[in-house]
Amino acid sequence: MSASAVFVLDLKGKVLICRNYKGDVDMSEIDHFFTLLMQQEEEGLVCPVMSHGNVHFLWIKHSNLYLVATTNKNSNASLVYAFLYKLVEVFTEYFKELEEESIQDNFVLCRMRVGPANVCVCLCACARVCVHACVCAGDKGKSVAMEDVKFHQCVRLSRFESDRTISFIPPDGESELMSYRINTHVKPLIWIESVIEKFSHSRVEIMVKAKGQFKKQSVANNVEIYVPVPSDADSPKFKTSTGHAKYVPEKNLVVWSIKSFPGGKEFLMRAHFSLPSVENHELEGRPPITVKFEIPYYTVSGIQVRYMKIIEKSGYQALPWVRYITQSGDYQLRTNS
Numbered sequence: 001m002s003a004s005a006v007f008v009l010d011l012k013g014k015v016l017i018c019r020n021y022k023g024d025v026d027m028s029e030i031d032h033f034f035t036l037l038m039q040q041e042e043e044g045l046v047c048p049v050m051s052h053g054n055v056h057f058l059w060i061k062h063s064n065l066y067l068v069a070t071t072n073k074n075s076n077a078s079l080v081y082a083f084l085y086k087l088v089e090v091f092t093e094y095f096k097e098l099e100e101e102s103i104q105d106n107f108v109l110c111r112m113r114v115g116p117a118n119v120c121v122c123l124c125a126c127a128r129v130c131v132h133a134c135v136c137a138g139d140k141g142k143s144v145a146m147e148d149v150k151f152h153q154c155v156r157l158s159r160f161e162s163d164r165t166i167s168f169i170p171p172d173g174e175s176e177l178m179s180y181r182i183n184t185h186v187k188p189l190i191w192i193e194s195v196i197e198k199f200s201h202s203r204v205e206i207m208v209k210a211k212g213q214f215k216k217q218s219v220a221n222n223v224e225i226y227v228p229v230p231s232d233a234d235s236p237k238f239k240t241s242t243g244h245a246k247y248v249p250e251k252n253l254v255v256w257s258i259k260s261f262p263g264g265k266e267f268l269m270r271a272h273f274s275l276p277s278v279e280n281h282e283l284e285g286r287p288p289i290t291v292k293f294e295i296p297y298y299t300v301s302g303i304q305v306r307y308m309k310i311i312e313k314s315g316y317q318a319l320p321w322v323r324y325i326t327q328s329g330d331y332q333l334r335t336n337s
Contacts, residue, residue: 002075003058003083008103009034009066016065016103025070029055033068049077060084063099093173146180146303182301189214189300189326190261192225192289192333204230206271208256208289212263220261220293225269227254228287233273241268261293288332295326 004025007018013034020027032052037059040046050057058080059068067084088098095102151157152168152175159167166178193209208227212220223243231252238245243258256269305322 002073003069003071003080004073005030005070006084006087007033007066007068007070009068010100011064011066013037013066016100025055025072029070030057030068033057033059033066037066048081058084060088062088063097065098065100065103096174145184146182146301148179148181150179152177180301180303184301186300187213188331188333189295189328190220190223190225190291190293190331192291194227194289196286202275204233204273204275206254206273208269208271209266210256210258210261210269210291211266212261214263214295214298216262216264218263218295218298220263220295221259223258223261223291223293225256225258226290226292227256227269227271228252228289229254229271229273230275232276235272235274237272239270243267243269245269245271291328291331291333293328293331297324298326299324300326 004022005018005020005027007030008016009030010016013031015030018027018030029052032055033050036050036052036057037046040050048059050059054072056071056075057068058071058075058077059066060081061067067087069080069084071080091098091102151160151166152171154168154171154175155177156167159165168177189212191211191213193211195207197205197207199205206227206229208225210223210225214220229247229252233247233249233252236247236254238247238254240256243256245254245256247254254269254271258267261267308322
């Protein structure tokens with residue numbers, strides 16, 4: 001490729017990922033890009049090619065990101081831009097939406113490096129590699145019985161049957177490699193208790209307590225608790241010990257959002273609503289409370305990847321990376337009166 005290096009920056013000019021292809025341009029030159037861009041925007045003359053000394057910046061903007069290629073040669077600009085737009089296309093295929101958050105969350109395509117740049121990503125997603133991953137069914141010697149195990153068609157089943165090694169050539173894009181079911185009883189990771197109090201046929205107060213029933217060293221992210229309320233409720237008032245609550249009248253719900261929920265912690269939310277008539281609500285029933293969350297670096301089943309080995313014969317550097325995450329799925333709890 002004509003470019004010496006490629007960078008992905010956020011809207012403040014901070015380097016999120018980068019790849020140095022030729023080594024003939026100092027990587028610190030990218031620090032001048034954002035300054036040049038701000039100067040041109042102030043002057044009202046933004047150019048797709050900018051220069052600092054003998055270093056040229058060819059760039060595009062996508063969502064909340066800048067993709068920038070650097071070169072000190074008289075490079076083929078159309079080829080460089082074709083590469084940048086193709087890079088957006090490839091990343092979008094993998095991440096669904098290419099933005100700052102998706103770059104930070106998808107380290108499976110990245111390799112970490114200590115230095116000025118936070119992450120150095122393998123920017124060529126076209127290489128075909130053979131991956132061997134050994135699955136350890138259980139934590140600290142405890143066995144886990146897996147049922148209804150299903151593999152993607154790329155998996156070589158003979159290896160798994162013989163030594164529990166999953167050997168495969170990854171298909172393009174995102175795919176589900178393996179699914180399974182366990183019958184082990186698992187207590188709810190976020191337990192919900194609710195109390196509904198009715199007063200004088202004119203108002204309802206709802207108290208919801210949420211408790212993290214997982215390891216204290218783990219943290220649930222982006223927790224959302226959906227609490228059903230009567231269809232004619234109005235004049236909402238909320239009080240929360242953490243996070244924030246909002247009323248969604250078109251869905252007859254209160255949504256309690258908690259960005260970070262450590263294991264072992266308890267939090268409270270109180271909601272007060274005015275009602276025309278409490279008696280009518282006995283006919284509506286009591287829909288369940290729904291909870292959504294994700295816990296990174298945590299597995300409920302205890303299934304672990306013991307090691308990962310990548311075999312790549314074309315000279316492309318690929319490094320293994322394993323990331324665990326538990327998501328809530330269909331998670332409902334009954335309300336109490």
